[in-house]
Amino acid sequence: MTQIQDLSLNWRVSKQEAEAIERELLEDYRFGKQQLIEIFGHACAVAVTKVFPLSSLPKKQPTVLVICGPEQNGAIGLVCARHLRVYDYEPTIFYPKRSLNSLYQDFTTQCEKMDIPFLSYLPTEVQLINDAYNLVVDAILGLETDPTTVKEPFAGILTTLKQIKLPLVSLDIPSGWDAETGHSEGITPEVLVSLTAPKKCATQFLGKHHFVAGRFLPYDLQKKFELNLPVYSGAECVIQL
């Protein structure tokens, strides 16, 4: 937690910088999309276990609702759900706009074949969600989304998420927030898992737990983008700020 004192100005990256880092990882370092999504989804599940260990959950069943969007953020949510299942949670996935991307379809099949249930619709009655789950993972919209043009069904889902009383875990960017300026009237997650590096909008995150996941990031890239990332310990794949 002391690292917060040492943060350089460039510790929180702009949308453009985040895109440039990912491009360089894929093109120069030859990381694969499948590999990165697996690494990120695994780390997000580990972060969930740290904040919400099985023994701490208020409901009798260790239920978790994972809401996945159509793009990469949603695919990371699918991987997160799969690892949560392996860690003995009971995830349920809501994935209203399935991608035609074959990679994302493979991640979907992995969840289906592991008997993780998929909801066909999200109850509009908020109390039903409050009663059924211990927490909600928001893997809906990520870096690539312009929050001013969020369409249905996601606009409606965000309205629901603003009303629920469950803790919300957002992956990378709270859905509906602008990656840089945030969103004064958006959802208010209790946990934020920043992928690779926090985005500028993380300054507006007021929840209790902020993690960074993406320990694989090569040192030269950290240097090139003048990232002053916190120091992970041991073999941990996430670090809490």
Add this chain to the structure above:
Amino acid sequence: MTQIQDLSLNWRVSKQEAEAIERELLEDYRFGKQQLIEIFGHACAVAVTKVFPLSSLPKKQPTVLVICGPEQNGAIGLVCARHLRVYDYEPTIFYPKRSLNSLYQDFTTQCEKMDIPFLSYLPTEVQLINDAYNLVVDAILGLETDPTTVKEPFAGILTTLKQIKLPLVSLDIPSGWDAETGHSEGITPEVLVSLTAPKKCATQFLGKHHFVAGRFLPYDLQKKFELNLPVYSGAECVIQL
């Protein structure tokens, strides 16, 4: 450790069963090669940190020699080396027969771009290896290799590994062993990291630390192949038997 009492006869898999499990993971569950290799390589690096934490290493520098073969076992070694680098070890890779497989080439590039040195040859003077490294990771030959037909340079490397005084960590199958019958005159690793499930040859492993890595394995597959795997705890990706 108590689980050892509960092992069913089918707990150690035959070569044919191991191949069938991997085929099913890839074809039915739609796991990707890249994804599996990343998961296994990461878990192997975590196992190394458990047996050889940085503070325990006898040499001044936290050096590790990772020897990679041309097939999947070698690619897992590359990923293991990359994660060891991230965990502040100083891996050096010896990869004498580079694969033409573009996936393995990508894993190679990731290591090269992270400034992990590659040896152009392995010293035949065993003392040089003993003096330079704290341990050796054996990612040379895996399930797919017929140990009766090991060719150069690998036969020579195995001869060297039988003479070194350093602890040896073997990935999945000690190189040169038969997956089922082992090898009475083969290398004698101190650590074995079985991938997915121990192979039959693991009965002949007499080293100090035996890990299983592959926690992602879907429960239905475990049931189908009558695997009686040990129970992982928390969010651990490896378990020591």
